[in-house]
Amino acid sequence: xxxxxxxxxxxxxxxxxxxxxxxxxxxxxxxxxxxxxxxxxxxxxxxxxxxxxxxxxxxxxxxxxxxxxxxxxxxxxxxxxxxxxxxxxxxxxxxxxxxxxxxxxxxxxxxxxxxxxxxxxxxxxxxxxxxxxxxxxxxxxxxxxxxxxxxxxxxxxxxxxxxxxxxxxxxxxxxxxxxxxxxxxxxxxxxxxxxxxxxxxxxxxxxxxxxxxxxxxxxxxxxxxxxxxxxxxxxxxxxxxxxxxxxxxxxxxxxxxxxxxxxxxxxxxxxxxxxxxxxxxxxxxxxxxxxxxxxxxxxxxxxxxxxxxxxxxxxxxxxxxxxxxxxxxxxxxxxxxxxxxxxxxxxxxxxxxxxxxxxxxxxxxxxxxxxxxxxxxxxxxxxxxxxxxxxxxxxxxxxxxxxxxxxxxxxxxxxxxxxxxxxxxxxxxxxxxxxxxxxxxxxxxxxxxxxxxxxxxxxxxxxxxxx
Amino acid sequence: xxxxxxxxxxxxxxxxxxxxxxxxxxxxxxxxxxxxxxxxxxxxxxxxxxxxxxxxxxxxxxxxxxxxxxxxxxxxxxxxxxxxxxxxxxxxxxxxxxxxxxxxxxxxxxxxxxxxxxxxxxxxxxxxxxxxxxxxxxxxxxxxxxxxxxxxxxxxxxxxxxxxxxxxxxxxxxxxxxxxxxxxxxxxxxxxxxxxxxxxxxxxxxxxxxxxxxxxxxxxxxxxxxxxxxxxxxxxxxxxxxxxxxxxxxxxxxxxxxxxxxxxxxxxxxxxxxxxxxxxxxxxxxxxxxxxxxxxxxxxxxxxxxxxxxxxxxxxxxxxxxxxxxxxxxxxxxxxxxxxxxxxxxxxxxxxxxxxxxxxxxxxxxxxxxxxxxxxxxxxxxxxxxxxxxxxxxxxxxxxxxxxxxxxxxxxxxxxxxxxxxxxxxxxxxxxxxxxxxxxxxxxxxxxxxxxxxxx
Numbered sequence: 001x002x003x004x005x006x007x008x009x010x011x012x013x014x015x016x017x018x019x020x021x022x023x024x025x026x027x028x029x030x031x032x033x034x035x036x037x038x039x040x041x042x043x044x045x046x047x048x049x050x051x052x053x054x055x056x057x058x059x060x061x062x063x064x065x066x067x068x069x070x071x072x073x074x075x076x077x078x079x080x081x082x083x084x085x086x087x088x089x090x091x092x093x094x095x096x097x098x099x100x101x102x103x104x105x106x107x108x109x110x111x112x113x114x115x116x117x118x119x120x121x122x123x124x125x126x127x128x129x130x131x132x133x134x135x136x137x138x139x140x141x142x143x144x145x146x147x148x149x150x151x152x153x154x155x156x157x158x159x160x161x162x163x164x165x166x167x168x169x170x171x172x173x174x175x176x177x178x179x180x181x182x183x184x185x186x187x188x189x190x191x192x193x194x195x196x197x198x199x200x201x202x203x204x205x206x207x208x209x210x211x212x213x214x215x216x217x218x219x220x221x222x223x224x225x226x227x228x229x230x231x232x233x234x235x236x237x238x239x240x241x242x243x244x245x246x247x248x249x250x251x252x253x254x255x256x257x258x259x260x261x262x263x264x265x266x267x268x269x270x271x272x273x274x275x276x277x278x279x280x281x282x283x284x285x286x287x288x289x290x291x292x293x294x295x296x297x298x299x300x301x302x303x304x305x306x307x308x309x310x311x312x313x314x315x316x317x318x319x320x321x322x323x324x325x326x327x328x329x330x331x332x333x334x335x336x337x338x339x340x341x342x343x344x345x346x347x348x349x350x351x352x353x354x355x356x357x358x359x360x361x362x363x364x365x366x367x368x369x370x371x372x373x374x375x376x377x378x379x380x381x382x383x384x385x386x387x388x389x390x391x392x393x394x395x396x397x398x399x400x401x402x403x404x405x406x407x408x409x410x411x412x413x414x415x416x417x418x419x420x421x422x423x424x425x426x427x428x429x430x431x432x433x434x435x436x437x438x439x440x441x442x443x444x445x446x447x448x449x450x451x452x453x454x455x456x457x458x459x460x461x462x463x464x465x466x467x
Numbered sequence: 468x469x470x471x472x473x474x475x476x477x478x479x480x481x482x483x484x485x486x487x488x489x490x491x492x493x494x495x496x497x498x499x500x501x502x503x504x505x506x507x508x509x510x511x512x513x514x515x516x517x518x519x520x521x522x523x524x525x526x527x528x529x530x531x532x533x534x535x536x537x538x539x540x541x542x543x544x545x546x547x548x549x550x551x552x553x554x555x556x557x558x559x560x561x562x563x564x565x566x567x568x569x570x571x572x573x574x575x576x577x578x579x580x581x582x583x584x585x586x587x588x589x590x591x592x593x594x595x596x597x598x599x600x601x602x603x604x605x606x607x608x609x610x611x612x613x614x615x616x617x618x619x620x621x622x623x624x625x626x627x628x629x630x631x632x633x634x635x636x637x638x639x640x641x642x643x644x645x646x647x648x649x650x651x652x653x654x655x656x657x658x659x660x661x662x663x664x665x666x667x668x669x670x671x672x673x674x675x676x677x678x679x680x681x682x683x684x685x686x687x688x689x690x691x692x693x694x695x696x697x698x699x700x701x702x703x704x705x706x707x708x709x710x711x712x713x714x715x716x717x718x719x720x721x722x723x724x725x726x727x728x729x730x731x732x733x734x735x736x737x738x739x740x741x742x743x744x745x746x747x748x749x750x751x752x753x754x755x756x757x758x759x760x761x762x763x764x765x766x767x768x769x770x771x772x773x774x775x776x777x778x779x780x781x782x783x784x785x786x787x788x789x790x791x792x793x794x795x796x797x798x799x800x801x802x803x804x805x806x807x808x809x810x811x812x813x814x815x816x817x818x819x820x821x822x823x824x825x826x827x828x829x830x831x832x833x834x835x836x837x838x839x840x841x842x843x844x845x846x847x848x849x850x851x852x853x854x855x856x857x858x859x860x861x862x863x864x865x866x867x868x869x870x871x872x873x874x875x876x877x878x879x880x881x882x883x884x885x886x887x888x889x890x891x892x893x894x895x896x897x898x899x900x901x902x903x904x905x906x907x908x909x910x911x912x913x914x915x916x917x918x919x920x921x922x923x
Contacts, residue, residue, distance in 0.1 A: 237545070237548070240552070266555075266559070267552065267555055267556070267559075295555040295558075295559070322555060322558070
């Protein structure tokens with residue numbers, strides 16, 4: 001059929017060529033514009049892959065039939081690489097994922113799927129794998145649009161076996177609460193009958209991760225935000241909070257996920273109690289390396305819990321920026337730092353540590369030899385903290401970057417830091433913007449930092465040469 | 468008394484008045500108190516009601532105010548929360564943007580740094596090349612400078628030598644010329660025109676030199692006369708004059724050099740011409756000699772032939788004459804045979820003789836060919852018999868050589884009289900040396916026989 005059409009069209013074209021007729025708008029004629037240049041009137045080709053001379057070979061026809069019947073009879077593994085490329089190019093992107101997920105290997109097909117679905121595809125963010133991008137974004141979409149008690153958990157559970165090999169990171173930026181039916185004032189009157197129509201306690205406040213996390217065997221990063229992105233006029237503060245039940249289910253789910261390396265729960269109204277609950281389940285987690293509870297409402301009790309976590313896990317990066325931690329909390333963390341030997345980066349920016357917390361941290365750092373990056377910006381920390389930290393800088397050789405910006409360190413603090421930096425050789429980044437430090441001190445410290453940077457570059461150069 | 472009475476009455480009346488006043492005051496007080504008590508009693512309830520009302524009113528107002536305060540507080544909290552949330556969201560977005568910017572910067576910086584390194588390395592290499600080149604050029608320049616200086620020195624020395632030599636020669640020549648002049652003057656009466664050009668040239672030179680010498684003498688005299696200021700001028704003029712003299716002498720030297728060169732050139736030209744001519748002459752002579760030698764050889768050959776002819780025929784005296792006469796006509800080309808008649812006779816006789824001989828030889832040749840063929844056939848038969856018996860003893864390639872033995876081969880002869888180069892003698896040399904047996908019974912030494920067979 002296809003060949004006969006091709007033949008007739010070829011015959012037409014031959015006729016046209018021989019008779020040199022000028023019938024431009026004959027509908028059935030397919031012409032390759034590259035082949036008929038000057039003598040014929042130009043007709044836009046409908047099928048760019050159509051050739052006059054080449055009869056498609058049998059293998060091409062077979063592959064086309066494979067592509068068109070992929071759903072009923074999927075076969076991909078048996079093909080040679082060039083044939084696989086052909087299938088990648090031609091396979092329909094609207095095929096059911098049940099069929100294609102584990103059949104079709106990573107390649108152009110998934111690229112086509114991604115580009116069809118989403119506009120911006122930054123491949124480097126997904127480890128240069130189109131399949132991974134597709135499945136991660138697909139899963140994220142499912143979870144983000146999951147409405148408790150409305151969406152069936154089956155949709156999620158069915159998806160898991162298809163994507164568990166490819167999903168390494170889940171970056172979920174909204175979690176929907178269950179739908180609240182509008183309450184009538186009459187129903188508030190506690191009649192028995194009204195309890196059915198009333199706001200029923202849903203089984204879960206947000207998506208329950210227990211069903212998901214333990215089964216995703218390759219998951220390494222989990223980013224969560226308990227908020228709603230497009231609520232419009234239905235704004236409620238509850239949409240931007242994590243409830244206790246959520247916290248408990250999430251904590252249990254996190255414990256069951258054994259490959260998780262990075263946990264980030266931001267902007268979810270996380271308070272002390274929830275933080276303690278989560279930490280309780282995260283203690284002695286085998287693989288957790290990075291914890292990010294920034295932009296929450298964690299106070300001193302939560303900070304104490306986090307300090308306990310520091311001693312009983314292998315955390316390398318801790319980010320508690322924009323919380324409510326005060327002096328006692330900082331003391332707890334400092335106490336944990338004395339004994340800790342894995343933490344590399346500590347970010348306590350935008351808290352309320354004040355000098356109490358700052359000095360405690362400074363004392364702790366005298367004993368610590370592993371911390372490389374410390375961020376204490378905007379903590380209402382003043383001169384005494386600067387003096388404590390300068391004592392640290394005299395003798396510490398591992399600290400690489402310090403950030404004390406937006407603190408009122410004053411001239412004395414600046415001078416202490418200046419003296420310390422003159423002796424220090426490892427600090428390559430010292431940020432003291434908006435600290436009201438004397439300009440001379442600033443320039444001196446900058447010079448010391450530049451010297452250290454050049455030293456480090458030379459070391460790097462030597463190392464690379466020796467390598 | 469009445470006044471007293473009045474007085475007493477007034478006093479009593481006054482006392483009564485006062486008492487009544489007091490009484491009235493008291494009663495007034497009592498009345499007031501009573502009135503007040505009644506009033507109190509009546510107004511008590513009213514006031515209490517009033518109080519209650521006011522209380523309620525104030526409570527309501529306070530409640531209202533409290534509510535507003537609470538609402539404001541809630542609103543404030545919410546606004547704070549909202550602003551915090553917005554701030555957080557903004558912070559997170561800005562941080563992600565910064566991260567993207569940094570990533571982009573790093574991506575762009577790497578190729579830029581690579582390019583910079585590449586360019587700097589290129590520039591360095593080019594600089595080094597240029598430096599090396601410039602140094603080489605400097606070295607070359609220094610070497611050439613030193614060479615030039617040496618050359619200059621040598622040239623100057625040569626110049627000085629030449630100058631001294633030329634001066635010496637000049638002086639010598641001058642003295643000779645003087646003597647010659649004196650002699651010439653004596654002889655000039657006899658021969659006035661002997662090389663007038665040289666004479667004049669010498670005279671001019673002499674005049675110039677005398678003039679110069681006179682001038683020098685004058686200067687010397689002047690120098691002797693004026694020692695102080697004039698000396699300087701004189702020395703200067705002297706130097707100038709000396710320089711002029713030197714220049715003139717150099718010019719004369721140049722002229723002499725040129726003359727010498729010209730003479731030498733002429734001599735060389737003549738020499739070359741002579742050599743060319745002598746070469747040509749020698750070549751011609753050599754050709755002539757070669758020709759003569761050839762002719763001699765031919766003559767010898769003719770002699771041998773004629774001696775043989777003599778043996779064959781009795782024309783000895785003719786051959787002697789012929790030999791002598793052959794050389795001449797042969798050297799002079801055969802076209803000159805007609806000039807001498809008796810020689811022609813002899814020649815024609817010889818020619819006829821030779822022609823007859825040739826015809827006889829041809830006939831003989833034909834006969835010999837026929838005999839050869841017959842003999843070949845006989846040989847075939849004989850040799851087949853021979854080879855059949857010899858095959859058992861001889862080499863395996865023997866039968867081939869039998870046939871090859873009968874193939875004719877052209878013997879090489881230099882005689883001019885032979886017209887048939889191809890001879891077919893019965894005895895032909897076999898090309899292979901493997902079969903002495905087969906050619907044994909039939910072979911005679913081929914070289915000596917072939918001329919006899921042809922010339923038979």
